[in-house]
Amino acid sequence: MKILLLEDNVSLSEIIKEMFEEKGLIVDWFKDGEEALYAIINGYDCFVLDINVPSLSGLNLLKEIRDRDKTTPAIIISSNIELETIQKAYVNGCNDFLKKPFYIYELECKVDLLCKNEKNINLCEGFSYNLKAEILYDKENNSVKLTHKEKRLLTLLCKTPNITVSLEVIEQYVWEGEIVGISGIRSLIKRVRLKICKEFIQTENYGYKLITNQMGS
Incomplete structure (x- = not known):
């Protein structure tokens, strides 16, 4: 899992970074908020954002994120607990608000809760995909070998079942900032369909949609 951390307190950032990397x-x-803004196309699974940082505030960065990405979890961390600030954080699309100072364990638990899904997504013909482990299982419950980009694609689509994901979002998330174009996306979709079944990824006008009716445990 890949996290974008926006925090100008060096000591706190080093502690958070070390905890997650372990x-x-x-x-x-x-x-810097503007530096983080340029990086959001690199395909993140979770955003942890301080509010008061140089150039662009965490709240404004969150708004920019939500203009492009409605689903990736975002946690605001801030010493500002005025009601207006908290309300604006949720209006801009945060999933949780953590008041400073906090125990690092609190942040770890919130990320685990919001950003890791242990459920298996039931696909077609007995296949399922575990979001937490990023493992594809066939109908005999054997794991199916996937490349890094195939995992990224399945994770993205399984996070938003029955919702069309645009070509732009697929390119940003799967290729992590690299420009690939529609031919590369189509090639990847074809490879994944061949490993599972053609019907479970539906082609839309400007993207693709994973078709599923239920979620397993």
């Missing part, structure tokens, strides 16, 4: 997660740390 859990095997990738953390991209930014002290």
Whole structure:
């Protein structure tokens, strides 16, 4: 899992970064809001944002994120607990608000709760996908080998079942900031369909949609 951390307190950032990296997660740390803004196309699974940072506030960055990405969890961390600030954070699309100072364990629990889904998504013909482990299982419950980009694609689509994901979002999330174009996306979709079944990814005018009716445990 890949986290974008926006925090200008160096000591706190180092503690947060070390904690998540010990859990095997990738953390991209930014002290400046505008620098973080340019990086949001790199395909993140969770955003942890301080409000009062240089150049662009965490609240304004969150608004920019939500203009492009409605689903990736975002946690605001701030010492500002005025009602107006908290309300604006939720209006702009945050999933949770953590008041400073906090125990690092609190942040760890919130990320685990919001950003890790242990449920299996039932696909077609007996296939299922575990979001937490990013493992695809066939109808005999054997794991199916996937490339890194195939995992990224399945994770993205399984996070938003029955909702069309645009080509732009797929490119940003799967290729993590690289420009690939529609031919590369189509090629990846074709490879994943061949490993599972054609029907479970539906082609839309400007993107793709995972078709599923239920979620397993």
